[in-house]
Amino acid sequence: MTHNQLIYLDHAAATPLDPRVLSAMQPYFSDQFYNPSSPYAPAVAVRRAYEQARHDLATAIGGKPGEIIITAGATESINMAFNGASGHVVTDNIEHHAVLNSAKVRDHTIVSADIRGFVPVLAVKLAIRNDTQLVSIALANNELGTVQPIRDIAQVIKDERQSRLMRGDKTPIYLHCDASQGVGQLDVNVARLGIDMLTINSGKIYGPKQVGLLWTASHVLLTPLIVGGGQERGLRSGTENVAGVIGFAKALQLVTTHRKYEAERLADLRDGLQAILVAAFPEAVVSGHQKHRLAGHLHIAFPGLDGERLVFLLEAKGVLVSTGSACAANKGTRSHVLTAIGLSDEVADGSIRITLGHLSDVANIDLAGQIVIDTVTQEYARLKR
Amino acid sequence: MTHNQLIYLDHAAATPLDPRVLSAMQPYFSDQFYNPSSPYAPAVAVRRAYEQARHDLATAIGGKPGEIIITAGATESINMAFNGASGHVVTDNIEHHAVLNSAKVRDHTIVSADIRGFVPVLAVKLAIRNDTQLVSIALANNELGTVQPIRDIAQVIKDERQSRLMRGDKTPIYLHCDASQGVGQLDVNVARLGIDMLTINSGKIYGPKQVGLLWTASHVLLTPLIVGGGQERGLRSGTENVAGVIGFAKALQLVTTHRKYEAERLADLRDGLQAILVAAFPEAVVSGHQKHRLAGHLHIAFPGLDGERLVFLLEAKGVLVSTGSACAANKGTRSHVLTAIGLSDEVADGSIRITLGHLSDVANIDLAGQIVIDTVTQEYARLKR
Numbered sequence: 001m002t003h004n005q006l007i008y009l010d011h012a013a014a015t016p017l018d019p020r021v022l023s024a025m026q027p028y029f030s031d032q033f034y035n036p037s038s039p040y041a042p043a044v045a046v047r048r049a050y051e052q053a054r055h056d057l058a059t060a061i062g063g064k065p066g067e068i069i070i071t072a073g074a075t076e077s078i079n080m081a082f083n084g085a086s087g088h089v090v091t092d093n094i095e096h097h098a099v100l101n102s103a104k105v106r107d108h109t110i111v112s113a114d115i116r117g118f119v120p121v122l123a124v125k126l127a128i129r130n131d132t133q134l135v136s137i138a139l140a141n142n143e144l145g146t147v148q149p150i151r152d153i154a155q156v157i158k159d160e161r162q163s164r165l166m167r168g169d170k171t172p173i174y175l176h177c178d179a180s181q182g183v184g185q186l187d188v189n190v191a192r193l194g195i196d197m198l199t200i201n202s203g204k205i206y207g208p209k210q211v212g213l214l215w216t217a218s219h220v221l222l223t224p225l226i227v228g229g230g231q232e233r234g235l236r237s238g239t240e241n242v243a244g245v246i247g248f249a250k251a252l253q254l255v256t257t258h259r260k261y262e263a264e265r266l267a268d269l270r271d272g273l274q275a276i277l278v279a280a281f282p283e284a285v286v287s288g289h290q291k292h293r294l295a296g297h298l299h300i301a302f303p304g305l306d307g308e309r310l311v312f313l314l315e316a317k318g319v320l321v322s323t324g325s326a327c328a329a330n331k332g333t334r335s336h337v338l339t340a341i342g343l344s345d346e347v348a349d350g351s352i353r354i355t356l357g358h359l360s361d362v363a364n365i366d367l368a369g370q371i372v373i374d375t376v377t378q379e380y381a382r383l384k385r
Numbered sequence: 386m387t388h389n390q391l392i393y394l395d396h397a398a399a400t401p402l403d404p405r406v407l408s409a410m411q412p413y414f415s416d417q418f419y420n421p422s423s424p425y426a427p428a429v430a431v432r433r434a435y436e437q438a439r440h441d442l443a444t445a446i447g448g449k450p451g452e453i454i455i456t457a458g459a460t461e462s463i464n465m466a467f468n469g470a471s472g473h474v475v476t477d478n479i480e481h482h483a484v485l486n487s488a489k490v491r492d493h494t495i496v497s498a499d500i501r502g503f504v505p506v507l508a509v510k511l512a513i514r515n516d517t518q519l520v521s522i523a524l525a526n527n528e529l530g531t532v533q534p535i536r537d538i539a540q541v542i543k544d545e546r547q548s549r550l551m552r553g554d555k556t557p558i559y560l561h562c563d564a565s566q567g568v569g570q571l572d573v574n575v576a577r578l579g580i581d582m583l584t585i586n587s588g589k590i591y592g593p594k595q596v597g598l599l600w601t602a603s604h605v606l607l608t609p610l611i612v613g614g615g616q617e618r619g620l621r622s623g624t625e626n627v628a629g630v631i632g633f634a635k636a637l638q639l640v641t642t643h644r645k646y647e648a649e650r651l652a653d654l655r656d657g658l659q660a661i662l663v664a665a666f667p668e669a670v671v672s673g674h675q676k677h678r679l680a681g682h683l684h685i686a687f688p689g690l691d692g693e694r695l696v697f698l699l700e701a702k703g704v705l706v707s708t709g710s711a712c713a714a715n716k717g718t719r720s721h722v723l724t725a726i727g728l729s730d731e732v733a734d735g736s737i738r739i740t741l742g743h744l745s746d747v748a749n750i751d752l753a754g755q756i757v758i759d760t761v762t763q764e765y766a767r768l769k770r
Contacts, residue, residue, distance in 0.1 A: 006427065013428075014420035014624070022414055029407055029593075035399035038707060039693070040700040042391065043399075072457030072595060075613040075623035098613030098622060105612070203624055208414075210457060210595065210626035225610060227490070228460040228483030237483060238460035239399070239588055241595035308424070315425040322423060 007319045007364045007371075011296055011357030012142050012181060017247070018206035018358070024250040025208065028243035036240050037229070050242050053249035057213055060249075060256045061198060062189035069214045069222075069232050070245055074180040074201035076225070077214035078102055078136070080236070081176040081197045084222045087133040092119045093340040094144070099136050099178060100336075107131075115341050116289040117146035125156045128173070132160075135175050139193075140182035143337045143353055144288035145297025147186060150177055154194030174220055180204050180212075184255030185263045185295045196220050200252065202244070206358060207251030211244040266356045267295035269365045273354070274298050280373045281380075285347050287338075296360070301343070301351035305379050310352050313379070317371045322353045392704045392749045392756075396681060396742030397527050397566060402632070403591035403743070409635040410593065413628035421625050422614070435627050438634035442598055445634075445641045446583060447574035454599045454607075454617050455630055459565040459586035461610070462599035463487055463521070465621070466561040466582045469607045472518040477504045478725040479529070484521050484563060485721075492516075500726050501674040502531035510541045513558070517545075520560050524578075525567035528722045528738055529673035530682025532571060535562055539579030559605055565589050565597075569640030570648045570680045581605050585637065587629070591743060592636030596629040651741045652680035654750045658739070659683050665758045670732050672723075681745070686728070686736035690764050695737050698764070702756045707738045 034043035036050050051065065058065045071077045075098040082089065082102035091103045094113045103110065109132075111123040119137055128135065135157060140147045157175040164171060174196035179188050184205050190198055196217045203209035216222060228237030255262070277300060278284050285301040302310070307323045314321055323335070338348040356365070419428035421435050436450065443450045456462045460483040467474065467487035476488045479498045488495065494517075496508040504522055513520065520542060525532045542560040549556060559581035564573050569590050575583055581602045588594035601607060613622030640647070662685060663669050670686040687695070692708045699706055708720070723733040741750070 010420075010423060010425075013423050014418055016416070016418040017414040019415060029402040030404060031401070033399055033401040035395075038395060038398050038705075039696055040395075040705050042705070072461070072626075073623045076457070076611050078613070079611045096613065097615065101612040101622075201624075208626075208628070209624055210629060226461050226464045227486040228463070228481065230482065237486075238458045239586075239594055241457075241593075243593070244595060311424055320423075320425050320427070 005318065007368045008359045009319060009321045009354045009356060009368060011359070012204070012353065012355035013322055014209075015204060015206045015357060016359065017208060018251060018254060020254060021207055021247045021251045025243040025247040028246055032242075036242060037231075046242055050240055050245060053246045056249040056253055058215075060252045061200070061215060062191050063198075063215045064218075066233075067215050067218060069216065069235050070240070071212045071214055071236060072210045072241075073203065073212040074098065074178060074199050077199035077201075077212045078176075078178055080214050080222065080225050081136065081199065081216075082106065082134060083225050084220070085134040085174075087131040087171065088129050089134040089136065090124060090127045090132055091136045092124075094119075094141050094337040095136070095138055096142060096178065096180070097336075099138070103136070113141075113146075113341055115343070117141045117144035117287070117337065117341050118289050118292065119148050119153075121149050121152045121156060124153050128156070128160055130169065131171060132173055133171065135173070137175070137177060138181065139177050139179040139186060139188065140294050141288070141337065142181045143335060144299050144341070145181075145294035145355075146289040147182065147292040147294060149292075150175075150193050150195065157196070158194065172221065182294060183252070184259055185266065187259075188256075190215060190217070202248035202251055205251050205255045207248045208244045211241060211248045213248070263295040266360065269360055269362065270296060270298050270354075270356055273365055273369050274300070276369045277372060281376060285351075287341075287343065287347075287351065296356035298354040298356075299351060300354065301347040302376050302379070303346045303350050304383060305350040305376065307349055307351045310350075310375065310379065313375050314352075314371065317375065319368050319371050322355070323351070390703065392753045393744045394739045394741060394753060395705050395707045396744070397589070397738065397740035398707055399594075400589060400591045400742060401744065402593060403636060403639060405639060406592055406632045406636045410628040410632040413631055417627075421627060422616075431627055435625055435630060438631045441634040441638055443600075445637045446585070446600060447576050448583075448600045449603075451618075452600050452603060454601065454620050455625070456597045456599055456621060457595045457626075458588065458597040459483065459563060459584050462584035462586075462597045463561075463563055465599050465607065465610050466521065466584065466601075467491065467519060468610050469559075469605070470519040472516040472556065473514050474519040474521065475509060475512045475517055476521045477509075479504075479526050479722040480521070480523055481527060481563065481565070482721075484523070488521070498526075498531075498726055500728070502526045502529035502672070502722065502726050503674050503677065504533050504538075506534050506537045506541060509538050513541070513545055515554065516556060517558055518556065520558070522560070522562060523566065524562050524564040524571060524573065525679050526673070526722065527566045528720060529684050529726075530566070530679035530740075531674040532567065532677040532679060534677075535560075535578050535580065542581070543579065557606065567679060568637070569644055570651070572644075573641075575600060575602070587633035587636055590636045590640045592633045593629045596626060596633045598633070648680040651745065654745055654747065655681060655683050655739075655741055658750055658754050659685070661754045662757060666761060670736075672726075672728065672732075672736065681741035683739040683741075684736060685739065686732040687761050687764070688731045688735050689768060690735040690761065692734055692736050695735075695760065695764065698760050699737075699756065702760065704753050704756050707740070708736070
């Protein structure tokens with residue numbers, strides 16, 4: 001069974017490697033395999049290609065190459081962002097577990113997202129204490145697709161920094177934004193967002209898995225999580241993943257270049273799908289912020305049905321969707337996000353997450369819509385018997 | 386310029402991806418790209434392939450699949466091995482910087498290797514204190530190729546553990562062995578070695594870069610370095626690098642299967658090369674243990690010459706060698722290993738590291754030998770003028 005025969009609607013969980021990305025990586029597997037730290041010319045050429053990739057990554061987010069730390073993915077980037085914070089940290093209750101678990105081993109305050117999964121700026125502002133060193137808010141929620149008011153939160157951090165400066169308090173405060181979801185659909189420019197640290201994951205944007213970056217503004221002081229040969233300016237040691245990073249840079253370049261077109265295309269497809277599902281089932285509940293939402297996300301509940309059962313019934317008909325985040329799905333527990341925003345058990349348990357992406361087109365979304373309608377209709381009929 | 390036209394003699398710094406490894410990885414890039422934590426059958430198939438790879442990795446080293454933690458390479462594995470130690474640690478002065486830097490942030494004792502790069506078992510025994518929790522010794526040194534007496538050191542650790550048990554002291558003590566160099570040439574079976582933790586790096590055995598494993602015996606208590614979605618039994622979070630790990634498993638399987646043949650082949654080639662170089666230059670100094678040495682390693686000094694200059698002169702003639710470890714080479718400083726074992730400045734500065742591997746054969750080693758002889762002869766002549 002390959003994705004060519006299936007309708008893949010779980011792009012938030014994983015994305016296929018873009019063939020153009022694989023082409024960019026190919027020369028660095030068996031041919032230009034040299035250690036970029038070796039002194040001879042072929043290795044120096046590999047170092048140049050690696051640094052060019054870093055440059056391209058920086059350019060894509062409006063940062064400088066010297067501000068990029070290459071990691072083995074978003075989870076490591078997030079752990080690193082928290083590693084520098086010795087004081088109090090602030091985050092919200094619908095973050096990825098990498099953020100929540102990093103926060104929980106520190107003195108922390110966790111603010112509540114509203115029922116749309118929107119993090120109120122005021123709640124963040126009120127949670128900040130004199131000893132707060134890090135605020136970490138995702139750009140967009142991976143289950144609901146809700147896009148957070150990062151620019152406004154960044155302003156709160158800037159005001160706090162200014163006020164500390166005025167009273168001679170040198171405690172640093174940084175805003176870290178996990179943009180694992182949202183890159184390729186939203187404008188991810190570090191200057192425009194006004195943030196201090198940014199996490200991006202290659203595996204979510206049609207790049208190789210286990211590659212990511214942490215961007216940090218030049219004023220941010222970091223502590224390495226992994227020490228050794230001193231790669232990545234001593235902040236992250238280990239022989240460089242040359243092919244992976246070149247692939248990541250190509251992937252980021254591609255999704256950034258085609259972002260506006262792709263976001264519109266996905267929003268059109270998603271809106272059409274949402275419209276026919278809501279028309280067919282007026283009792284359906286669409287979650288997430290209806291205005292500030294990722295273009296490819298559709299989180300929809302059919303109250304009274306079992307979302308997990310729906311996932312398997314849809315799979316049997318060739319449609320791959322998710323009940324929530326893949327991590328939570330794997331553990332058979334109710335999503336912490338849906339619990340946190342206060343969805344009723346009936347709505348939470350009856351929900352599926354549909355996420356569109358490169359593999360989505362008019363034909364397969366139309367077909368998927370019909371299959372969802374048939375399946376949900378049959379399930380409601382079965383329950384009424 | 387590709388490695389086909391060059392004679393690559395720096396296999397200890399980096400290895401080309403084996404085409405069979407790339408073939409094994411290929412299906413998992415753009416086709417079977419699913420998140421192994423997703424619930425539907427195609428993702429479950431990916432999970433099975435991933436777990437089969439873990440099984441193959443475990444089998445290759447004589448461990449159990451549940452004892453393998455997948456990491457982003459040896460540096461992370463080493464950092465993780467140290468992360469569990471809250472007490473005193475012991476290592477030696479010619480370890481990789483990942484080990485030395487991990488030791489130095491803890492209460493530590495660093496024992497001295499002898500001039501052959503051999504770590505005396507007695508020195509390790511004497512360094513162990515009542516509060517020692519970790520001893521970390523590499524299987525083989527990456528510069529000299531000297532193979533350490535791991536089994537004997539393991540016996541020292543076992544005796545210490547037994548003696549603590551007898552007096553009711555529950556302080557754990559583990560032996561960690563970094564086998565980044567040596568896998569594919571030496572017998573790396575965890576039971577036969579008698580160790581508690583083992584690090585292996587995929588990028589050194591013709592597998593993809595930034596993939597590695599930490600094997601830990603079931604009695605070892607670890608603390609995660611990276612928290613998040615709870616992958617790898619909660620010990621190392623992050624969406625799994627499916628293609629990379631499948632490639633790593635294939636690479637380890639291949640080098641393990643062909644180990645005896647390859648080790649003999651490389652030792653023959655290396656011994657032949659060493660013989661003609663020593664015959665041509667009686668003043669040449671071959672470093673490393675002459676009996677316990679990796680088959681592909683030849684660390685040779687031409688006293689009075691400049692090793693760095695030799696590297697570039699040889700490169701101009703198509704022969705790629707190294708002055709020492711790639712990390713040190715990159716920083717333009719004298720290798721900490723050569724300094725530690727007490728080589729004279731003249732010998733240390735005049736040395737090059739030649740490491741043979743898959744890309745070596747009779748023809749190109751013969752040619753390389755002639756090129757080294759010509760180059761060194763010219764250099765000595767130039768200095769005498």
